Amino acid sequence: MNKLSLGGKAASSRVNPWVDPSFLDLPAESFSLSGKRKGNKSSGSKSELKVPRKRKGEASGSHLLNESGQRDQDEPWVDRYAPRSQAELAVHKKKTEEVENWLRIHTNTSKGGILLLTGPSGCGKTATVQVLSLELGLRVQEWSNPTNLEAYSSSQHEWRMNSVLYSSQVTQFQEFLLRANKYNCLKMAGDGQATDRKIILVEDFPNQFYRQPGSLHDILRCFVKSSRCPLVFIVSDSLSGDSSSRFLFPREVQEELGICHISFNPVAPTTMMKVLTSISTQEAGKSCGRICVPDQAVLEALCSGSSGDIRSAINSLQFTSYPDTSLENVWRLKKNKSVSSLGRAVSRTNQRKKKSKQTKDREEEQAIGGKDASLFLFRALGKILHCKRESPESTEGVPEAALPSHISHHHREPLLIDPELVVERSHMSGEFFNLYLHQNYLDFFSEVEDVDRASEYLSDADLLTADWTSRSVMGNYGFSVATRGLLHSNSQQVSVGFKPLHKPNWLLVNKKHRENSLAAQSLFRSFCLTPVSLQTELLPYLAKLTNPMRNQAQITFIQDVGQMSLRRFPGRLKLETLTDKEPGQLQMDSEEEEENKEKESQGEAEDSLPASQPQPTSNQALLEEKDLIIEEYISD
Amino acid sequence: MSLWVDKYRPSSLGKLDYHKDQAAQLKNLVQCGDFPHLLVYGPSGAGKKTRIMCLLRELYGAGVEKLRIEHQTVVAPSKKKIEINTIASNYHLEVNASDAGNQDRVVIQELIKTVAQSQQIQSSTQREFKVVLLTEVDRLTKDAQHALRRTMEKYMGTCRLILCSTSTSKVIGPIRSRCLAIRVPLPSTEEVCSVLTSVCKKEGLLLPPELAKQISDKAGRNLRKALLMCEACRVQQYPFSVDQNVPETDWEVYLRETANAIVSQQSPQRLMEVRARLYELLTHCIPPDIIMKGLVQELLSNCDGQLKTEVAHMAAYYEHRLQLGSKAIYHLEAFTAKFMAIYKKFMEDGLDAMMF
Structure with a gap:
């Protein structure tokens, strides 16, 4: 192969050329991985970067376009080929338009607003904002967390001596927002065409906000009242379940503050x-x-x-x-x-x-x-529940060992998916995954016989993971049994079309069961009964008796638990749709x-x-x- | 005004209404001064606890009736604090150790130790031992039961245990052999009726014998339930009429409707509805094993003779899994699905047979 020989030659002439560059200029260039983030900043002289990272108004300008020629060869390609126009953005057109429209609307009026961009990392959120702000002639003012914390801890003393007031990140953040909102940048001689229109960009959240999202909301409430320029938040979705965008910006707050939420998809x-x-x-x-x-x-x-x-x-x-x-x-x-x-x-x-x-x-x-x-839970469940198999025609050419006649009803076409892989990618523990499956599998079955078998497999799976000492090991077998059991027992393979999936009720029910049992025992302790007879005999009858010796808590409890509405469909459990x-x-x-x-x-x-x-x-x-x-x- | 169940509870061995021979035996046992550990077992509502309290009164006199409810905290070796409620008099301590869940072993050891290590103040005039009453012994973990075995021997000098459980099958052999087992069977229908009538008489009410019989049947000879039912009847209607319908608990009615729903249609959609109903029962504090039992009883009454064995077999199979497993709904639902499948097949076979 031509390429190989080339590569070999190059390697002999230069020692590890691919290692050198990224580490040589590390102090100046900062991390190459985060290169795209700083695409704009790294332009111009390198000394600029040595300025401590602290609120800097991003320099935006045309010089970005023409300097790529004299750039260092070893610059990360992420920076070198950072998108410079909308056409170059690897983001879906509609998304870009959406963001652009928002920016246009909110920069033209002097009334600011808040935009929240979410999406997995590396899907072009920041790039979109930067490209758009360039095209619309907006100045981006970005917040980054101050790093004076170590100075503070190492020489607390001095700080006090110098009577420099140390302020928390949150206060600094608040001040930043206030200033960025109120004052424009000074007009320097160099950047002539800089406009006074600008947007504030926040990607880096002070840690305190993760602990108390309420403080962020308070600051934002203040901001919204007097805002003059648009504020853009960029939050990456994380894989590990705790979505920080949900945590930092709950739906109520989004509604209250009129936050516009645009969510990005991974790059196609x-x-x-x-x-x-x-x-x-x-x-x-x-x-x-x-x-x-x-x-x-x-x-x-x-x-x-x-x-x-x-x-x-x-x-x-x-x-x-x-x-x-x-x-x-x-x-x-x-x-x-x-x-x-x-x-x-x-x-x-x-x-x-x-x-x-x-x-x-x-x-x-x-x-x-x-x-x-990785897979969304929604997808993962769908993969198991819809039970896609190869169509029988496709396997006709392949000589297959047919099952003997007495077990031929167990014959199934090969699966299109690997259940274990699906569960692994869903980032869920097997037990939870089984609960989700259990909540939803009935919609996908049409025969009671199949359901019978499927439910038996689920029961098996639960049995496998019942003992807590071996749960960590058996958990994998548990979900294998459950998923494969479900797949196998769904013999009809009717295509059911779209079905909404729901979150499992069991956890809630189980919690309620325990809470109610505990409450029953503490409220009715004076009856000296065993829990079972208390719950199944005394409480239901107490509901039917007019016995004046009870206190208010007992009365409400009896009404809640002792009585059952005999309606056909219980209204207490609400199905929570899985989004x-x-x-x-x-x-x-x-x-x-x-x-x-x-x-x-x-x-x-x-x-x-x-x-x-x-x-x-x-x-x-x-x-x-x-x-x-x-x-x-x-x-x- | 307290419940009839509590108001007319006999307080001494002599006043017990039924199983009088046994009461006499217990009296003799106490009178000879000392007695071994006791294991009192029998179905719920048979009067085990009543009998034990009578026995204690016989032992210590009226002082044993001054009960106080205590909230105790036991610290496990893992530094975990376990809170548990006890009912105690000066002479005895009543604990339901299964409240502590997995940590019941620690609770048993600690509590018995503290009781056993404190001597009676006036041992000359009183018994030289205290009594620890453990209820629901059958719900204790194996671990706790083994711990109990050791503790029983160690503190024999200062403390007697009275264990109370509904069956001995879940009590390990070593404990059973260390105790004098006393079975308290359910009262017969006549005995229940006579108790009901006498209670009503004390309340100044007239209970028709037919209604008393009906109540007794409905309650399954469970005396506590019968008395509660009787009182509910009183609330419902007085004077009593003979054909008055005896109020049942809501959950039993609900469970019966659930069983009817299962029998009337067998489809995944129906199973979904049944699941929702099972959840509803669970949130109303009905333990899963009771649901299982009730469901089987209701289903069996709807079954043909041939099916009954199979259904009972499956019920036993899934009930066992229910005990072993961690999430009850899987097993309850699996049983329901199984029943649906069996029942549907049976009905279809029956139809085929009719056709030819």
Whole structure:
């Protein structure tokens, strides 16, 4: 292979060229990973960066456009190829428009507003704001957490001696907002065309707000009253369930303060491919062979491995592009594999097979620069409950060991999913996942016999995890039994269409049961009864007796618990619908699947065009898939 | 005004209304001065607790009736604080250790130790031992029961245990062999009727014998329940009429409707409704095993003879799992689904047989 030899040569002439750059200028450049964040700041002289990070008005201007030529070769590509216009943004057009409209409306009137941008990391939230503010001629004033904390702790003394008042981050934040809102920047001679219109950007929240979101809300309430310029918050969704955007900006507060919430999706693979391809071709042109350009398959692997995080994708692209023997080998091996598998896949007409193949490859290749793919709970549940199997025709050619006749009713077509993987990616413990399954599985069954078997499997799963000493080990078996049991016992495979999913009631019911039992015992202690007879005999009859010796608490308790309304449908339990983005998981798969389908259909239509080429219709495709997704979500 | 159940509770062994032979035996036991640990068992509402209290009164005199409710805190070796309610007099201490859940072992050891280590003040005039009354022994963990075995021997000198449980099947062998087992069976229908009539007479009411019989049947000879029912009847209507319908508890009615819903239709949607009803029962403090039991009884009454064995078998199977498992709803629902499947198949087979 041509590339390999090149890489080898380069490696022998230069020692580890890919390591040097990112660490050489570390102090000046700060972290390369966060490079995109500071895309604007790193422009101009480097000394500027040595200024302690403290509220700085971002310098925005045209110089950003023309300096890329004299930039250092070793600058992170994330910075070098930061988007400069709306067209370059790897964000869906509609989203950009949405943000743009908001900015236009709120900057033209002098009445400010609050915008909240959320989305997984690396989906282009900050880039969108920066590009838009550039195009609209807005000055971005960004808050970043002051770092004077260590100075404070190391020499408390001095601080007091110097009578410099130390103020908390929260106060500083408040002051910042106040000032940024009230006063304009001084007009310097250099930036002539700087406008007085500006937006305030907050990405970095003082820690205190995570402890007491209330203080943030108070500050914002003050701000809203007197606000003159728009305030933009950017919050990344986290995977680990505790979504900070929900925590910092609960729905009531959003409504109260009139916060406009725009949520970003992970970058779609087609867009990502476009960006990656253009970057790699540009680099190849520039470097004249010094950099080995990864081929299409590698780009695809990168693209899928990053699960919609364009920053990490570009970083790993740079990482892979620098020639190094050992690394090159790794990638070559993988490349070969993936190339061959891709070739195989394209030639196949069976869509399903292809997809599963590709997912398999994808999993193998996340070793470098890959990000863990994850699933929304909503998706994960859907995958199990909808029970997608291969269609029987697809397997006709494959010689299969048929089951003997007496157990032939247990025959099922191969699954399209791997249940264990689904659960793992849902970021849930198996037990909780089972509860969710249990809450929702009945809607997907049509036969009582199937339900019987399924419920038995769920019962088995619970039994496996019952003993707390072995729970950590048995938990995995528990969800395997439950998910596979459900999948197996759903023999009819009726397509049920869209069904809303619900959160499990059990936790609430169980909590209530315990609370009520405890309350019963403490309120009616004087009867000296065992809990069981108290709850099943005494309480219900007390409700029927007119016994004046009870106090108020007892009376209300008896009315609540002792009596049961004999209505047909109990009204006490409300089904809580599971929303699509339940605890901040990545919404990867929907887009990916749609994407794949799109590709496959195209591949079928015109076989000559390799599926991985940057496709002229990708924008159209994106639009379509977006619509699909939106539709789906509206219905719940 | 207290409940009839409490108001007319007999307070001495001589006044007990039924099982008089047993009462006499207990009296003799106490009169010889000393007695072994006791294990009193029998179904709920048979009068175990009443009998024990009578026995204690026989032992210590009226002082034992001055009860005080105490809130005790026991510190486990893991520094975890366990709070537990006890009922105590100067002579005895009543604990339901199963309230402490998993930590019941610590509670038992600590409480018995503190009681046993303090001597009676005037041992000349009183018994030289105190009594610890443990209720719901069958709900204790195995761990606690083994701890109890050791404790029983150790403090035999200063303390007697009276264990109270509904069945001995969950009490480990070593404990059973260390205790004198006393079974308190349910009173017969006639005995229940006579108690009801005498209570009504004391209240100045006239209870028709037919109604008394009806109450006794409905209560399943559970005397506590019968008395509560009787009092509810009184609230409902007085003078009593013979065909007055005896008020049942809401949850029993609810459970019966649930069972009817299961029998009338077998489909996943129906199972969903049943699940909601089960949840409703659980939030009303009805323990899952009682729900299971009640459900089976109601379902069996709707079943054909052939089905009964199978249904009972499945019920036992899932009830066992219910005890072992951690989340009751899985097993309750699995049983319901099983019943639905069995019942549906049975009905379809029956239909087929009719056709040919």
